[in-house]
Amino acid sequence: MTESRATSGADLHLELSAGRGLRAGLAEALREAARSGRLAPGTRLPSSRSLAADLGVARNTVAEAYAELVAEGWLTARQGSGTRVAERARPRRPGPGAGAAAPPRPPVRRGPAYDLTAGSPDLGGFPRAAWLAAARRALAAAPNEAFGYAADPRGRTELREALAGYLARARGVYADPGRIVLCAGFTHGLALLAKVLRARRVREVAVEGYGLAVHRGLLERRGLRTVPLPVDAAGACTTRLPGLAAGAVLLTPAHQFPTGVALTPGRRAAAVDWARTTGGLVVEDDYDGEFRYDRQPVGALQGLDPDRVVYLGTASKSLAPGLRMGWMVVPAGVLDEVLAAKGPAELASGVLDQLTLAEFIRSGAYDRHVRGMRQRYRRRRDELVAAVAGRVAVSGIAAGLHAVLDLPEGSQEGVLRAAAWHDLALEPLSRHAHPDAGLPPREALVVGYGTPPPSAWSPSLAALAASLP
Ligand SMILES: Cc1ncc(COP(=O)(O)O)c(C=O)c1O
Known part of the structure; x- marks a missing residue:
C-alpha cells in the first residue's frame, strides 16, 4: 500500500474550543494537552501538513499555532526530529500518559540469583x-x-x-x-x-x-x-x-x-x-x-x-x-x-x-525443537546427577525437567538454609503434598534443572552442591 497524506503521520486527538479563531483554538488545545500531561514530554506531534489535512484547516494555521507554542516553551522544533512536546512542559495534574506524574514505584523485589525450582523450561531456549x-x-x-x-x-x-x-x-x-x-x-x-x-x-x-x-x-x-x-x-x-x-x-x-x-x-x-x-x-x-x-x-x-x-x-x-x-x-x-x-x-x-x-x-520445526531441547536437558540432567553423586539419592530422572533428591534424615532444614545463603531458590518435596495425604515424611528436594538460563546453569549447580550435606 502506498502512503498517502491520509495514512502518513500519526493521529492526534485535539478538542478545539468553539468560539475562538482557528489558530488560537488550536494553540490552546495543544497547550492544554501538554499542560495536563495527556501529551507526554517528548511526544512527537504530526507534521503541520498532516495535522492540517486531518483538521481540514490551512497548513499555515497549524504551522503558526506550533510556532506560538515553541515560542512559549511548550513545544520544541528541531530539524530532523520534528515538533515535540518540550521536556519542561510538566503536567499540572496526573494524566494517563507516560508524562503523568509517575506513581511511586513499588520496591523492586529481587528474587534469588539462582533458581532450581521446578515448573519452567529454559526460557532462553x-x-x-x-x-x-x-x-x-x-x-x-x-x-x-x-x-x-x-x-x-x-x-x-x-x-x-x-x-x-x-x-x-x-x-x-x-x-x-x-x-x-x-x-x-x-x-x-x-x-x-x-x-x-x-x-x-x-x-x-x-x-x-x-x-x-x-x-x-x-x-x-x-x-x-x-x-x-x-x-x-x-x-x-x-x-x-x-x-x-x-x-x-x-x-x-x-x-x-x-x-x-x-x-x-x-x-x-x-x-x-x-x-x-x-x-x-x-x-x-x-x-x-x-x-x-x-x-x-x-x-x-x-x-x-x-x-x-x-x-x-x-x-x-x-x-x-x-x-x-x-x-x-x-x-x-x-x-x-x-x-x-x-x-x-x-x-x-x-x-x-x-x-x-x-x-x-x-x-x-516442533520436532526439531523438542529434540534439540531434549539433548540440552539430558546434558543438564547428567551434570546434575554427577554433581550430587554419592551424597544424595537421585530419582525421577528418566523424563521431564526435574529430579527428586532424597536427603539424609534430619538434613532438609539445613540444606534449605544453606541454599538461601547461597542465593539459590530450592523447594522441598513436602511443599507439593496434599494436606490430607498422610504421606510418610520424606526429606527430599524437587530440583528443576530446566529452569536456569544457560549462563546461570553452572553456578546454580555449584550453589546446589555447596548446599548439600
Ligand atoms: C504438573 C503440571 N501440569 C501442567 C503444567 C502446565 O500448566 P499450563 O499449561 O497451564 O502452563 C505444569 C507446568 O508447570 C505442571 O508442572
Whole structure:
C-alpha cells in the first residue's frame, strides 16, 4: 500500500474550543494537552501538513499555532526530529500518559540469583527464529476469514489437524481433530473440566497425593473436593479408586509430578477399569511427555481408552508457558459438555498463535525443537546427577525437567538454609503434598534443572552442591 497524506503521520486527538479563531483554538488545545500531561514530554506531534489535512484547516494555521507554542516553551522544533512536546512542559495534574506524574514505584523485589525450582523450561531456549519464520508463513497463508471472531469453539482446524497427527505419532494418543479442543494451557483445560464435572454434579476428584497445589486449589475453588491417592514407586495408587466416591481422577501418568515416576501398566489398567465401571473420567495431564531420555517414550494413558480419558497437553514445557497454549483430546461422549463449558466461540486463544503453532508442527520445526531441547536437558540432567553423586539419592530422572533428591534424615532444614545463603531458590518435596495425604515424611528436594538460563546453569549447580550435606 502506498502512503498517502491520509495514512502518513500519526493521529492526534485535539478538542478545539468553539468560539475562538482557528489558530488560537488550536494553540490552546495543544497547550492544554501538554499542560495536563495527556501529551507526554517528548511526544512527537504530526507534521503541520498532516495535522492540517486531518483538521481540514490551512497548513499555515497549524504551522503558526506550533510556532506560538515553541515560542512559549511548550513545544520544541528541531530539524530532523520534528515538533515535540518540550521536556519542561510538566503536567499540572496526573494524566494517563507516560508524562503523568509517575506513581511511586513499588520496591523492586529481587528474587534469588539462582533458581532450581521446578515448573519452567529454559526460557532462553525459545526457538525465536523458527517461531518467527513459522509465523510469517502462517500469516501469509491465512485467509481473511481467520481474523474474524472464530466461530468454532474448538479452535482453528489447521492446528487441531496438526496436533492430531503429532499426538498420534509422538504420544500414542487417539486424536481425531474433531475431538481436539484448544485451551489456554493445561490450567484452562482443567478449569473447563471442573465446570463439566460440577454440571454432572460430581463432588469429589481423586488427585495424586503429591501434585501441584494450584491445580488442587483450582478444583477446590470450583466446589470439587480433592481426595489424595498415595503415590509410590509405581505411581499413583489407582487401585484405591473403587473405594472412593470420586467422579474423576487427575493423573500425571508419563512422569508423575513431582516424584517423577511413570505410572505402571497395572496402575494404568486400574484407572481405566475404574472409569469403565463407574462412568468416571480420567484426566491425563501430559505436561512434559515430550522429554523422555532413557527409554522409549511412555505413551499416553489415553491410548488405552479414548472414551474414558481426557488427554491434556500443553506448550508450557516444550515451548514456553507465556504462550498459554494447550490442547485437550476429549472423549466423544464428553465433547458437548466441554464445548458448553467453553462457550460458543474460540475466545481463549489468538488466531495468530494457533496458526503459527500449526505451521510450526507441520513443518517439522516442533520436532526439531523438542529434540534439540531434549539433548540440552539430558546434558543438564547428567551434570546434575554427577554433581550430587554419592551424597544424595537421585530419582525421577528418566523424563521431564526435574529430579527428586532424597536427603539424609534430619538434613532438609539445613540444606534449605544453606541454599538461601547461597542465593539459590530450592523447594522441598513436602511443599507439593496434599494436606490430607498422610504421606510418610520424606526429606527430599524437587530440583528443576530446566529452569536456569544457560549462563546461570553452572553456578546454580555449584550453589546446589555447596548446599548439600
Ligand atoms: C504438573 C503440571 N501440569 C501442567 C503444567 C502446565 O500448566 P499450563 O499449561 O497451564 O502452563 C505444569 C507446568 O508447570 C505442571 O508442572
